[in-house]
Amino acid sequence: MSGTASLAAPGTGGPAAASGSESAPPKFREAEIVWVHRWNPGLMSFRIHRDPAYRFRAGQFARIGLVTETGEALWRAYSIVSAPHEDALEFFLVVLPTGAFSSRVGRFNLGDTIRVEHEPQGFLTLDRFAHSGQGPRDLWLIATGTGLAPYLSILRDAEVWRQFERIVLVLSVRDRNDIAYEEELQAWAGAPAAAGRARFSMVLTLTRDQRHGALQGRIPALVESGALEAQAGATLDAARSRFMLCGNPDMVESMRALLKARGFRMNRRLEPGHIIVENYW
């Protein structure tokens, strides 16, 4: 495939089309794909260069677009994997065979182009816990599948390692082939303890497979049974713990209800709490 040039129909998809006016500046730029990695047929990562003017906070997402063979402009939200200081913008996505957007991106290669809106969005960011004072010392980053993406950005940034004493990443995937970025995650888990730097541990759970060292089952069930805390070696404690939930809305909703029953509250703008969430659909 040769990028949006081959996908765009004549007269569609130019900058003016996106801005809604011929003279208004475009809301997006075209960016060339400079790196592609396919984890398996259903999961890929890619990078484009980050425009120096594009500034975001770790945990935010970008709106990405393409133009189909029939000239239709499609846009979807994707969490940014790279840290704010990196030169690239990296994305990690599921390639759904019938997905209008992702099935097309799944065929992209180096040199193809994709659209990126100028403004990042989203509130799955550490500053949401800034009002928590000295209290929260443990951060639980809880994800299903590609919900891992914003946590990679947060973990690649220095701030989280200073702000918390303990970071527990909980990742649920279907089977062992769906575990991406494992080398990077293991490197954080294996890093020697250092003063002023959070300890990191990772709990993997597989829903349709088994692997040595991984749990089996869905995250809410593992919380209810106590298996998650046992594996993490940490307890869910309203005075210490803060949570980010990201990915499958069923997991997000179940965890929200479970945590609420244990005395944790959603973090709201005027009412600091324990939980912030990002639903992917």
Ligand SMILES: Cc1cc2nc3c(=O)[nH]c(=O)nc-3n(C[C@H](O)[C@H](O)[C@H](O)COP(=O)(O)OP(=O)(O)OC[C@H]3O[C@@H](n4cnc5c(N)ncnc54)[C@H](O)[C@@H]3O)c2cc1C
């Ligand atoms: C704020 C935000 C951030 C997002 N970040 C990411 C990201 O970093 N990586 C990513 O892969 N997706 C992410 N998504 C989802 C993404 O925007 C698209 O919905 C997804 O790629 C499917 O688009 P599609 O057109 O291919 O499928 P569609 O034809 O739109 O089909 C949508 C269906 O696909 C399923 N689905 C959607 N997203 C996923 C997913 N991530 N994993 C498994 N099943 C899914 C759901 O059943 C959904 O109803 C994010 C969504 C939001 C709202």
